[in-house]
Amino acid sequence: MTRKESLLRLRQVLIRRRDALRRTLHGELEHFNTMDDRVVGDVVDQALETDYGTINSQLAETESRELEQIEHALTRFRERRYGVCESCDRNIPLARLRALPYATTCIRCRKEAESVTQVNRVRDYWLRFDAAQPLKPASKQLLTT
Ligand SMILES: [Zn+2]
Structure with missing residues (x-):
């Protein structure tokens, strides 16, 4: 497989991951929107709900940060700069890209x-x-x- 073919394959990985993240983030937002309408029974339930909400929003934050990095990598792809280090302009080794497809530096x-x-x-x-x-x-x- 040539480097170009490998990069194209990584692009597919990025797109799949991006779509999955978008779906997850969308689902979490919907969960938040329905939460207010629900009648929460007692204090314990309420505490559990709050905790769940906190954990969920932290997850959403991590996910949206990853999504941002993926979008950035895909933009680099469109500019034909994907796989090139943003700092030194050298090719980022494939091994690194396979481990972290949205890496923008070597x-x-x-x-x-x-x-x-x-x-x-x-x-x-x-x-x-x-x-x-x-x-x-x-x-x-x-x-x-
Ligand atoms: Zn570099």
């Missing part, structure tokens, strides 16, 4: 982005620390390297 760029976040987190920590008391020499080095 593992290297993804890891780099994560380590930048990490460095920022460390810097923010020390900057906050700095506001309270002067930096120690060791932590100053952390900022400059």
Whole structure:
């Protein structure tokens, strides 16, 4: 199978997943809409209903985020950019796409982005620390390297 064929196959996977997510999200919304009309018996029932609603809305949030990523990947496909890393413009390895069909960056760029976040987190920590008391020499080095 050529890379192009593999990408086309992944597109099918994305479309199927998108349709399934759309159906699920639609069903959850309908559930929410009918919930208000229902007469809830006692307090316990009400508490259970509320919990169910919370869990459901969290699920819906995760699902709609995934749906967003899938839509984005499909847009990339239409632009003939699917499978190309958004950061470095190199082809994303098929193994990565098979594991995560809506990946838009290669593992290297993804890891780099994560380590930048990490460095920022460390810097923010020390900057906050700095506001309270002067930096120690060791932590100053952390900022400059
Ligand atoms: Zn990359």
